[in-house]
Amino acid sequence: MQGDLLVTGIGELTTPLGSAAPRGKEAMGRVSSVKDAAVLVLKGKIEYAGPASGLAAPPLQAAVAAAGPGLARLDSGGRAVVPGFVDSHTHFVFAGYRDDEFMWKAAGLPYMEIHKRGGGIARSVAATRAASKEELVALGAARLRTMLALGVTTVEGKSGYGLDLATELRQLEAMRDLEAARRPGAQGTEIVPTFLGPHSVPPEYAGRPGDYVDFVVAEVLPAVAERGLARFADIFCEKGVFGIEDSRRYLEAARGLGFGLKLHADEIERIGGAGLAAELGARSADHLLKASAEDLGRMAAAGVVAGCLPLTAFTLREPYADARGMIDAGLAVAIASDLNPGSCYSQSIPLAFALAVLYLRLSMEEALTALTLGGAASLGLEASKGSLEPGKDGDLLVLEAPSYRFLAYHAGMNLVRNVVKAGELVVGPAS
Numbered sequence: 001m002q003g004d005l006l007v008t009g010i011g012e013l014t015t016p017l018g019s020a021a022p023r024g025k026e027a028m029g030r031v032s033s034v035k036d037a038a039v040l041v042l043k044g045k046i047e048y049a050g051p052a053s054g055l056a057a058p059p060l061q062a063a064v065a066a067a068g069p070g071l072a073r074l075d076s077g078g079r080a081v082v083p084g085f086v087d088s089h090t091h092f093v094f095a096g097y098r099d100d101e102f103m104w105k106a107a108g109l110p111y112m113e114i115h116k117r118g119g120g121i122a123r124s125v126a127a128t129r130a131a132s133k134e135e136l137v138a139l140g141a142a143r144l145r146t147m148l149a150l151g152v153t154t155v156e157g158k159s160g161y162g163l164d165l166a167t168e169l170r171q172l173e174a175m176r177d178l179e180a181a182r183r184p185g186a187q188g189t190e191i192v193p194t195f196l197g198p199h200s201v202p203p204e205y206a207g208r209p210g211d212y213v214d215f216v217v218a219e220v221l222p223a224v225a226e227r228g229l230a231r232f233a234d235i236f237c238e239k240g241v242f243g244i245e246d247s248r249r250y251l252e253a254a255r256g257l258g259f260g261l262k263l264h265a266d267e268i269e270r271i272g273g274a275g276l277a278a279e280l281g282a283r284s285a286d287h288l289l290k291a292s293a294e295d296l297g298r299m300a301a302a303g304v305v306a307g308c309l310p311l312t313a314f315t316l317r318e319p320y321a322d323a324r325g326m327i328d329a330g331l332a333v334a335i336a337s338d339l340n341p342g343s344c345y346s347q348s349i350p351l352a353f354a355l356a357v358l359y360l361r362l363s364m365e366e367a368l369t370a371l372t373l374g375g376a377a378s379l380g381l382e383a384s385k386g387s388l389e390p391g392k393d394g395d396l397l398v399l400e401a402p403s404y405r406f407l408a409y410h411a412g413m414n415l416v417r418n419v420v421k422a423g424e425l426v427v428g429p430a431s
Helices: 024-028 052-056 058-070 099-106 111-116 121-129 133-149 165-180 209-227 244-256 273-280 293-302 310-316 323-328 349-358 364-370 373-378
Strands: 005-016 031-042 045-051 072-075 080-083 085-087 152-158 190-195 260-265 284-287 305-308 333-335 396-399 416-421 424-427
Touching (some): 005 045, 005 364, 005 396, 024 323, 024 364, 031 052, 031 058, 031 364, 045 052, 045 058, 085 373, 099 310, 121 165, 133 152, 133 165, 133 416, 152 373, 165 190, 165 209, 244 260, 244 273, 260 273, 273 284, 293 323, 305 323, 305 373, 310 349, 323 333, 333 364, 333 373, 349 364, 364 373
Parallel strands (some): 005 072, 085 152, 152 190, 284 305, 305 333
Antiparallel strands (some): 031 045, 080 396, 396 416
């Protein structure tokens, strides 16, 4: 049920290249930019992406003819085309809001102090535990619609607002139902689910993080694995939450059950989470505001993707992650929104792109790569997503702009005119 589509009239087609994590400065900044271009998608996969003149080649003419009247057509009218964005770190399935805490933060109260006062994640846990699966599905669906309009064709969603067996499963089941609702046809943002049971220490385990990890390892992880509800397991590796040894024990158990590994690492204090990610061969470690240069070097050597979340640092008024230094040290970098109800109630990819260029000191090409191929690599999807190349998924955006550079230049504005997911036009006019 995936689509056949021919996109013509592309003023500028810009994409990173490759099916591997874009490690380091040269790879992160390498993009192909073609004027007067076209893209042909057949059965949801890219058949051709390049100069429009290439469509005259006999094999492509034959492919277009074979598609017949079922081949949809989209004239981009001279506009720019880029790959669909991959938002590789979000917490989009939750209930309840914490707008009062936003004002506390604005007044200068530190995040961990809010956490100690019973605010923070604990409040979202209480609201999410009280919500039905149907309520969580409805809330998640609304957020997904906003993401899609912003050009997010693939998103990672984390649990972690249950901190018990029933609610963690309910969050992940809500994501499963939302993903199932995209079919038939690939319409909508594709969801990659992550289990984040150790997101915080729940009230019933106050002061006993090790005991809570024991519970998660013994009861929750196996239940998630048995039901096939998540591809990755994540943990908030942070002082005052889960230390290195508890994090290592949990992640090793998750790996033994077949989960890919992710970490929230060294966000608030430097405790070595980035080094642990390297030691265990995690797919990604995210935040990294306080990570040491030594541990970042170990991540680069181990092929761990560095997830940078500029909207969170912006909202918390924290220094930004040293994404420039990470790329120069040989790391693949992903930029993601970190949408959540507390530290970053925003899914603004346009603002994230501008911050990546202006404050994380990335080039426009590196920022584009970080939001496409870098994000895909963070989710283990770099072979099928993140660039516009033959054989990859037909996920692309038509921008209301003549060039991808406007993503930073027209700062903070949504420039997405059309969204194509697996060859199907899902946002915007057909002409």
